[in-house]
Ligand SMILES: Nc1ncnc2c1ncn2[C@@H]1O[C@H](COP(=O)(O)OP(=O)(O)O)[C@@H](O)[C@H]1O
């Protein structure tokens with residue numbers, strides 16, 4: 655579990671994160687959602703140690719990251735996998751070399767074992783045939799999968815994915831979401847996905863943190879969203895009248911006010 659407590663972060667005069675407390679549940683797919691500019695990426699960068707918050711605590715399974723020694727923080731960082739916005743692959747390296755890179759940097763494994771491990775995770779993301787290709791030769795969805803393979807190659811305990819669906823078509827987005835969910839479950843990773851994709855919220859979001867203008871506006875499960883009366887959250891999630899109607903129907907159905915086969919559904 656990752657707990658964030660009273661995180662504040664400003665850049666110069668501009669306050670970006672205003673006293674944020676939230677929980678990323680262990681072994682679950684946690685989602686951070688919110689409009690563009692609401693502070694999702696800055697919060698995530700604080701959580702992984704790329705930014706230092708001005709105040710607050712970030713607790714990884716009872717260890718406060720902000721009061722660790724440099725060595726302890728280094729060790730923690732090796733348990734964190736990250737899929738960056740835009741995948742951030744090395745263009746001059748093959749797919750396989752990209753995935754081997756963290757092992758080259760941080761493991762003492764032999765070349766043979768590093769290659770074996772890289773091939774294993776490339777299998778996991780269904781990229782068996784693309785080992786020798788360069789990033790420029792593969793599709794956007796495949797690049798994301800390489801990014802995911804690279805993020806999990808060191809067997810992380812924690813995984814962060816910033817906008818894994820940006821720039822992908824809806825079907826590919828769904829596949830990437832499913833892959834992230836499967837990996838989370840299979841390897842019991844505590845995953846945090848930053849997204850503004852509403853399909854992801856409903857499909858893979860076990861636990862959801864909604865950010866609005868640098869504050870945590872709401873936190874709960876995807877089921878809770880259906881019943882939430884938080885106006886800002888509702889306006890964000892159910893942006894169209896159509897979805898708003900669908901939500902109301904669903905609530906009536908759950909309460910038994912209308913039948914499942916009601917023609918209005
Ligand atoms: N390194 C930085 N320096 C100054 N301002 C920044 C920096 N990074 C982000 N911001 C500002 O912080 C706010 C939140 O940004 P961000 O976390 O990237 O939003 P989101 O990921 O929700 O779209 C924005 O107003 C952005 O301009």
Ligand SMILES: [Mg+2]
Pocket residue numbers: 694695
């Ligand atoms: Mg962002």
